[in-house]
Amino acid sequence: MRKEWVKKENILMAAAVIFAVYFLMKIFGFFDYTHKFGIREIITDRDKDSVTAMLDNEDETVWGDAVIWNEPLAEPGEKIDIIFDGTRSVKGITLSGEVPEGIVISTKTENGDFSAVDYDMLAENSFSLKEDLNTDALRIQVPEDLKEGEYFYVSELTVF
Amino acid sequence: MSRNLRSSKLFILFIVCTAAVMALYEILCLDHVIGYLDGKLYYQYLPEWFIEKNFSFYVKYPFGTALLESPFFIVAHLLTKLINPTNATGYGGLYEYAVGFAGIFYFVFGSVLIYKTLVVIEDTHQGEGKENRAAFITIVLLTLGTFLPYYATRYAAFSHIYTYFAASLFIYLTVKIKSGEKPGLSFLLGITAGLLFLIRNVNIVFVFFYLLTDIKDVKSKLKPKRLLFNVLGGLLVVIPQFIYWKRTTGHFILNTYSDESFSYLLRPKFYEIFLSDAKGILILSPILIFSFLGFFYIFKKEAPERPYAVAALFLTVIELYLTAAWWCWWLGGVYGVRAVIDIFPIMAIPLNAFIKTILYKRDEGEAPDSQKAFKPAKIIFIILCILFVYANLAFLLAAERGLLNETFTTWYELKRAFFLQG
Numbered sequence: 001m002r003k004e005w006v007k008k009e010n011i012l013m014a015a016a017v018i019f020a021v022y023f024l025m026k027i028f029g030f031f032d033y034t035h036k037f038g039i040r041e042i043i044t045d046r047d048k049d050s051v052t053a054m055l056d057n058e059d060e061t062v063w064g065d066a067v068i069w070n071e072p073l074a075e076p077g078e079k080i081d082i083i084f085d086g087t088r089s090v091k092g093i094t095l096s097g098e099v100p101e102g103i104v105i106s107t108k109t110e111n112g113d114f115s116a117v118d119y120d121m122l123a124e125n126s127f128s129l130k131e132d133l134n135t136d137a138l139r140i141q142v143p144e145d146l147k148e149g150e151y152f153y154v155s156e157l158t159v160f
Numbered sequence: 161m162s163r164n165l166r167s168s169k170l171f172i173l174f175i176v177c178t179a180a181v182m183a184l185y186e187i188l189c190l191d192h193v194i195g196y197l198d199g200k201l202y203y204q205y206l207p208e209w210f211i212e213k214n215f216s217f218y219v220k221y222p223f224g225t226a227l228l229e230s231p232f233f234i235v236a237h238l239l240t241k242l243i244n245p246t247n248a249t250g251y252g253g254l255y256e257y258a259v260g261f262a263g264i265f266y267f268v269f270g271s272v273l274i275y276k277t278l279v280v281i282e283d284t285h286q287g288e289g290k291e292n293r294a295a296f297i298t299i300v301l302l303t304l305g306t307f308l309p310y311y312a313t314r315y316a317a318f319s320h321i322y323t324y325f326a327a328s329l330f331i332y333l334t335v336k337i338k339s340g341e342k343p344g345l346s347f348l349l350g351i352t353a354g355l356l357f358l359i360r361n362v363n364i365v366f367v368f369f370y371l372l373t374d375i376k377d378v379k380s381k382l383k384p385k386r387l388l389f390n391v392l393g394g395l396l397v398v399i400p401q402f403i404y405w406k407r408t409t410g411h412f413i414l415n416t417y418s419d420e421s422f423s424y425l426l427r428p429k430f431y432e433i434f435l436s437d438a439k440g441i442l443i444l445s446p447i448l449i450f451s452f453l454g455f456f457y458i459f460k461k462e463a464p465e466r467p468y469a470v471a472a473l474f475l476t477v478i479e480l481y482l483t484a485a486w487w488c489w490w491l492g493g494v495y496g497v498r499a500v501i502d503i504f505p506i507m508a509i510p511l512n513a514f515i516k517t518i519l520y521k522r523d524e525g526e527a528p529d530s531q532k533a534f535k536p537a538k539i540i541f542i543i544l545c546i547l548f549v550y551a552n553l554a555f556l557l558a559a560e561r562g563l564l565n566e567t568f569t570t571w572y573e574l575k576r577a578f579f580l581q582g
Contacts, residue, residue, distance in 0.1 A: 009518055012453045013537040019442070019449050020544055026435070026443055027574040
């Protein structure tokens with residue numbers, strides 16, 4: 001009987017069971033280390049397809065498409081909210097796409113409102129916050145006093 | 161009724177019912193099939209040639225997919241011209257159904273060929289059919305446990321369901337040739353290899369399945385007469401593509417991906433394509449774990465699949481490596497690592513071996529009560545199959561309802577999908 005229990009079939013099924021446990025743990029978020037910033041959700045004012053990817057600040061990890069299907073004109077005050085699954089230390093954000101001048105970056109305050117933060121431009125559409133933030137949500141917002149004919153399209157974003 | 165005849169009837173019933181459900185889904189739920197991402201580009205040859213009479217049209221994809229879609233396109237075009245000639249533009253209306261039904265047709269045809277392949281492998285080895293029930297279960301698990309149906313319907317305009325069919329045919333012919341069938345099959349094999357190349361140039365690697373089958377017998381495959389038939393068949397199909405490239409670009413042979421590359425050759429994205437929640441083959445279609453585990457069986461000396469083991473392993477590894485090494489390893493804004501569908505006909509072999517061993521193995525000379533050792537494994541296998549099929553169908557339902565970001569799925573989307581939330 002002991003010899004029968006070490007048959008290959010039983011060993012391979014044990015491996016399958018271990019995999020099944022891993023699979024269930026995976027979809028419950030236990031192995032979420034590829035998403036360094038734990039971005040839980042991105043909420044946008046327009047069709048969510050306009051933000052199709054999230055990048056962690058590692059060249060090795062690249063997700064999503066950079067194909068731009070259309071470049072919508074910006075609406076004043078239009079926003080993208082990035083919700084983390086906990087408090088994160090954030091230094092800045094880089095956007096791919098078309099971003100109007102004067103974009104407003106805000107952080108969520110304790111009372112749930114968003115408060116604007118100062119930033120420097122590292123490069124086109126790359127914004128370094130003047131002070132590191134500990135926050136569980138960021139907002140990128142088109143300014144209310146938008147220049148006419150400006151576009152706002154974000155296909156990818158990086159938090160770093 | 162013999163067990164194998166019962167299996168065949170069940171298989172036919174399953175395939176017919178699945179095709180019917182797919183057709184209903186396309187009629188009732190899909191608003192378009194053609195116009196999404198690459199799908200339109202594969203298809204575009206047809207309206208350009210048949211309607212616009214534009215034979216200078218060029219797109220980076222070869223015209224194999226369009227070739228296989230063409231019979232359905234022609235029927236749709238003729239009907240549209242009869243019913244409402246102003247709509248005969250090549251897009252919308254019946255043309256969408258044409259491509260959709262083409263996907264179902266090639267899913268059915270491909271699945272039948274895989275079933276027949278698995279039966280021939282079993283029959284050849286045993287001298288008489290021994291266990292064909294596993295072949296039926298293999299097809300059921302590939303259909304219900306993976307995203308294959310999604311690519312036979314919603315993404316029918318992509319190349320993968322056509323590669324699924326052509327690869328199934330290629331493997332079936334290889335198995336038939338191996339089992340000593342007519343030499344005329346060598347010509348047909350060549351044609352199928354050419355067709356695979358026409359659908360997607362990288363599919364030429366499938367030739368290695370034939371070359372590596374029964375690897376000690378390479379010499380017979382390289383005999384001049386057989387090789388000549390292979391090559392003639394292949395050239396018959398690919399020469400028109402070369403001529404078309406010459407006409408449209410000035411070059412007979414073309415690297416249509418010259419601005420793209422295998423950026424991760426030395427750092428392939430194996431974790432991402434196997435286990436990431438974004439795209440992981442084993443996360444979105446966990447049933448495939450049994451296919452990978454099945455490789456432990458097909459190398460056994462007495463395994464009927466033994467002649468095909470090296471070929472199957474090589475093709476699986478090379479296809480997944482090429483995907484993991486590609487710059488766009490996620491293969492765009494569509495569900496799952498779609499390139500894996502191309503090797504489902506190959507992965508069916510170890511999957512079938514695994515199912516056969518767990519469910520139906522009977523060691524020679526063992527007393528009946530020794531089967532108790534297998535009972536726990538059998539029960540666990542059935543439970544895991546139910547879990548994995550459920551997970552796959554739940555994920556597909558969520559994808560269909562737009563609740564999964566198909567470019568980049570996340571674990572919390574999969575968790576919500578698993579519990580049918582959202």
